[in-house]
Amino acid sequence: MRLKIKPWKCSQLLLSLLLPGIIVLEAMPVTADEINNTAVFGGDNIGSFNTNNTTFRAGEADLQITKTANKSAAEPGDTVIYRVVIRNTGAVSASNLTLNDTLPLGLRLAEKSVQGSLTDGSTTSEVEVSTTPAQNRTVAINYAGSIPPQGTLSVVYAVTVTPDGMRGSGRNLAVATTETLTSNTASHLLRIRPGILSDCATLIGRVFVDKNFDGEQQRGEPGVPNAVIFMDDGNRIITDANGMYSVANVISGNRTATLDYTSLPGYIQAPNLYKIKNNSQSRLVRLAPGSMARINFAVTPAFGEGKVGAKKRFAPKSSKGGRL
Numbered sequence: 001m002r003l004k005i006k007p008w009k010c011s012q013l014l015l016s017l018l019l020p021g022i023i024v025l026e027a028m029p030v031t032a033d034e035i036n037n038t039a040v041f042g043g044d045n046i047g048s049f050n051t052n053n054t055t056f057r058a059g060e061a062d063l064q065i066t067k068t069a070n071k072s073a074a075e076p077g078d079t080v081i082y083r084v085v086i087r088n089t090g091a092v093s094a095s096n097l098t099l100n101d102t103l104p105l106g107l108r109l110a111e112k113s114v115q116g117s118l119t120d121g122s123t124t125s126e127v128e129v130s131t132t133p134a135q136n137r138t139v140a141i142n143y144a145g146s147i148p149p150q151g152t153l154s155v156v157y158a159v160t161v162t163p164d165g166m167r168g169s170g171r172n173l174a175v176a177t178t179e180t181l182t183s184n185t186a187s188h189l190l191r192i193r194p195g196i197l198s199d200c201a202t203l204i205g206r207v208f209v210d211k212n213f214d215g216e217q218q219r220g221e222p223g224v225p226n227a228v229i230f231m232d233d234g235n236r237i238i239t240d241a242n243g244m245y246s247v248a249n250v251i252s253g254n255r256t257a258t259l260d261y262t263s264l265p266g267y268i269q270a271p272n273l274y275k276i277k278n279n280s281q282s283r284l285v286r287l288a289p290g291s292m293a294r295i296n297f298a299v300t301p302a303f304g305e306g307k308v309g310a311k312k313r314f315a316p317k318s319s320k321g322g323r324l
Helices: 163-167 305-314
Strands: 002-008 012-018 023-031 034-041 054-057 063-069 079-088 094-102 107-120 123-127 130-135 138-147 152-161 171-177 182-189 200-209 228-231 236-238 244-251 253-260 267-269 282-287 292-294 297-301
Touching: 063 094, 063 171, 079 094, 079 107, 079 171, 079 182, 107 130, 107 138, 138 152, 200 253, 200 282, 228 244, 236 244, 244 253, 282 292
Parallel strands: 063 182, 200 292, 200 297
Antiparallel strands: 002 012, 012 023, 023 034, 034 054, 063 079, 079 152, 094 138, 094 171, 107 123, 107 152, 130 138, 171 182, 200 244, 228 236, 228 253, 253 282, 267 297
């Protein structure tokens, strides 16, 4: 057996392993960091056969990321700042990188807060990064430059905690990718605490003249201003010039609102032809924490066309099918 190693021009290497007429191996670089390996089999009385090509890299990039935050716990309304550090531990540069961060339910990215910086040795400089609109809560942050070997890319961004965060896990997952590389997955767990207003809800509604007695306001059915509504906790609400009202920070649970008809001289309750439960001076609603609910009150003039129309609709029928 004879082993022959011969240097090749242009950084090419020819490796020949000769077993009397049996095998020849060659290895040549395809690109600067790729080597293509091909084996040829043959003998004295048989033809030559090429094996499949095998390509391996002389050196490549390797990405490792870590993720931290300025808070370990937050409440709805708080702002949390995340920092993701992407380190290239390989021997060549990593280019055209995308950071995909899957945010938990209830965390909303502040897109203008995204910033990036590149560290190469002892030098740190700001770099431009861009964002792609979130898909299924996954935010893509793109860097079109390169991270040199042993260099780091730091990405900082802020998120706002919404009331929906109480229903989420608080854990988000980040992974960095290039065309050929995928980093490890970095995670951070944010504990979301009930805030001072987390158990509260918002109640909205209106008082309007219901001309067709369906309980819904349509065009031509005006709102009634200065109507007074009492809540079960004693709160007194007055409608605006359009008959609308809203109450924030209402304690969640079963709540009752009652329209005070003494504040509406000349109006009475409008009968509802479709929902019997709405034929009441009071309304019952269940408010979930952080939710919004609506309670409307339909009224009709005590005298006039609306009142006559209501009487005709609810008048009892005679035995012959007509109105009495």
